[in-house]
Amino acid sequence: MNSKAALAIFTVLLGCGLNNIFLEYIIKLDPGCGHLITFLQFLFIAVHGFIFTHKFGTVKPKIALKEYLILVTMFFVTSVVNNWAFNFNIPVPLHMIFRAGSLIANLIMGKFILKKKYPFGKYLSVGMITIGIIVCTYYSSQNSSAKKCIDCDMTVNTNNTQAPEDPNYFFWWAIGIALLTFALLLSARMGIYQESLYTRRGKHPSEALYYTHLYSLPGFLLYSSSIMEHIAVANGSEPFEIPILKFALPLIWVYLVLNVVTQYLCISSVYVLTTECSSLTVTLVITLRKFLSLIFSIVYFQNPFTFAHWLGTALVFVGTLLFAEVPTRVLSGLSKTEKSKKKD
Template identity: 70%
Template sequence: MNTKAIYAIGTTLVGCGLNNVFLEYIIKQDPGCGHLITFAQFLFIAIHGFIMTSKFGTVKPKIPFQTYLILVVLFFLTSVINNWAFDFNIPVPLHMIFRSGSLIANMIMGILILKKKYTLEKYISVAMITLGIIICTLMSSGGDKKKCTDCDAPIEQKQADDHFFWWIIGIALLTTALLLSARMGIYQESIYKHHGKHPQEALYYTHLYSIPGFIFYSSSIWEHMQIASASEPYQIPFVDFIIPTLWLWIFLNVTTQYLCISSVYVLTTECTSLTVTLVITLRKFLSLIFSIVYFQNPFTIYHWFGSGLVFFGTLLFAEVFTKMGQSKEVKAAQKSMKKRN
């Protein structure tokens, strides 16, 4: 493994992990700021792409504008809905576990649209992931409601019912985002087949062309910008500069988000699909553990069992265990060949 690949693995684990940490800091202070976070991320990547990818508009895109339009709509809706879900009582650990169900959505879309057929192993792995997500979802559904089962106060019971209702809306949003993301992946594959792979260009233009869509969320963005500006001030060490705490977390979330995306891109070009799957799965698992321990999010033995099914099913779907066995056989064969020679 070369130095670039090792660096990509390290920055993926660090960048994506820190991104989740800063996201949770933001959500703890202002759960409804999903649109502001998404807008900040899109704006940062668009500005960076304008400078580094399009060279201040001097480099013409290799993929036509019309081709990008459908991809932009799907990408914009997926990103907005995923961050919007935090406003509906969705805890960060459940959000991470639920988004790991993208393989289920990909399989459904593959069967419906591409008429694909899968092996029994794929169906078993997807069943494991589905069961794991269902367990984690059900265990995360009744926390506040259970607290009021023995209470006589109708106001408290109504609050618990309202909490559960909005939680259901949040689950529906996450499910919609999963299906949209899977459909986007299929469309992206068709674009690459016709025009070739240009991931940096696609990253730039999907974010740039999506920015006008935030006009529909301008009131929400402005409202949460004011909340961020009114948050507790924080003095940056070694520098005589004070910044509202929420703005600091948002800035760190945006920069680590870009580090995460760019690192995964390098990872896919420098490493095998087996390595990429292992690194991304490990990153999700470490982020989940950190979120539970550091932020003290409620997590029962059932959550552990469900998340274990999700991660094991993901590795099974990616044929990690099969490939690892094959690589061991190849190494053993190579050793025996060397001994004979």
């Protein structure tokens, strides 16, 4: 493994892990600010790309701009819907576990769109992941906290239990699950389209990162009222004094800035990793990142997590490793090592 790949792996684990921490801090203070978070992340990456990738408009794109349109649309909708789900009683641990089911969506799309055939082991691993997500989804519906949803006028419950006085609680939670499912399938479809685009036009990760975020910005006009509403909420949050500078900023804005910066570190590192490592390595790194983020979220933020949740989580991540054929490759590597030792 070269130094660039090693650095990318480190920054994926660091950037994505920190991003989840700051995301959870924000969600606890303002659960309905998903559109604002997404908009700021896209804006930062677009501005950064305009300066360092597009060189203030002097560098021509290697892929025709019109070919990015479909990719941008799917990418924008996926990102917005994933963050929007927090408005519907979806806790962060469930959100992370659910998105870990991307392999399921990829298999479904591969089978029905690309007409691919998969060995039994693939179906077994996907079955484990599916069961794991169902277990976590069901028990989260019983135990997840009913947080205040500004856009949905939900009930606040600080005891991390479902609010029985809110007859619409389960309905809004089901809407959140439906949104996550839609985003999961759309993300898989986007992956298929992206693979086809890169096959025809070549891989240009920095350019793709820049244009998918730049062209998505006009879409946020649809959510301008929500964005402005939660900017006001952020402005009204308690002040936080920046160390050394002796300058105070609203606390939510501090977390938003940190979230945006770490999101860029996370996603740009993933793009680099896809060009430096095999898909197996990328899968392993992303799986490890999700698992570490999940454990930290449960322990540090004291999110409700029962034995059933642990069982579901184990099924999701073991299934992911089986899907990536990690055990087979490890055993194959050990076998080759033993044979080489015998020859020596």
